[in-house]
Amino acid sequence: MKRIHPIAGFVGFLTILCFWMSTLVVELFGNAAAILAVKTGILWGMIVLVPSLAITGxxxxxxxxxxxxxxxxxxxxxxxxxxxxxxLILVPCAFVLQRLxxxxxxxxMFYALQALELLAGAVNLTLIGLNIRDGLRMTRRRRAMRVGGGTDGPGAAV
Structure with missing residues (x-):
């Protein structure tokens, strides 16, 4: 469990980051075919994203x-x-944008939805990033307690 949680969380974060960056790059530099390829790839990528976030939670x-x-x-x-x-935002946007x-x-309408998707994706990346940061802090605290300073570790007073 202690290994699965951070791995699943990191996979989810990287998947969203990949979706977000590929969308941004293709919107700035790609043509219609490239945009369609990215939008279709995002739908297929949900096969990885949804389970990783569910496992993380x-x-x-x-x-x-x-x-x-x-x-x-x-x-x-x-x-x-x-x-x-x-x-409520990212999954519906992904399906509608791919169809469009x-x-x-x-x-x-496409570009308004695209802007909403990028904004919502940035919010999720930020929040998940904060969760990763806090999870790392918690892990460091637990290790420090085990190594010698805490009440649960071998160096604890008896």
Whole structure:
């Protein structure tokens, strides 16, 4: 569990980053065929993204146990925003943008949805990045406690 959680979280983060960067690059420098290829690739990439985020959430909830304070609480507060943003904005945008690109409908609606998708993706990258940062801090604290300074470690007073 302790290994699966960070790996799944990192895979999810990198997948979103790949989606976001490829979208930005193709919008700035690509043609219609390249845009369609990226939009189709994003839909296929959800096969990796959705399970990785689900695994991250489930393992994180399990690892947190009954703790609901500090960094754990901060991470838990971000998760509903990340999930809602993904389910209510990013996934629908991905399907609609792919369909519009397939029909060569590069209208103001396409670009408005594209801007919304980029904004929502940036928000999720930021929030997941903060969760990764806090998870690393928690891991460092646990290691420090085990190594010698904490009440649970071998150097603890008896």
């Amino acid at each position: 489930a393992t994180g909830f399990r690892l947190a146990g009954p703790v609901r304070t500090g960094l754990v609480r901060a991470k838990q507060r971000r998760m509903p925003v990340i999930a809602a943003n993904g389910l 690109a397939a029909e060569s409908q590069f209208t103001p």
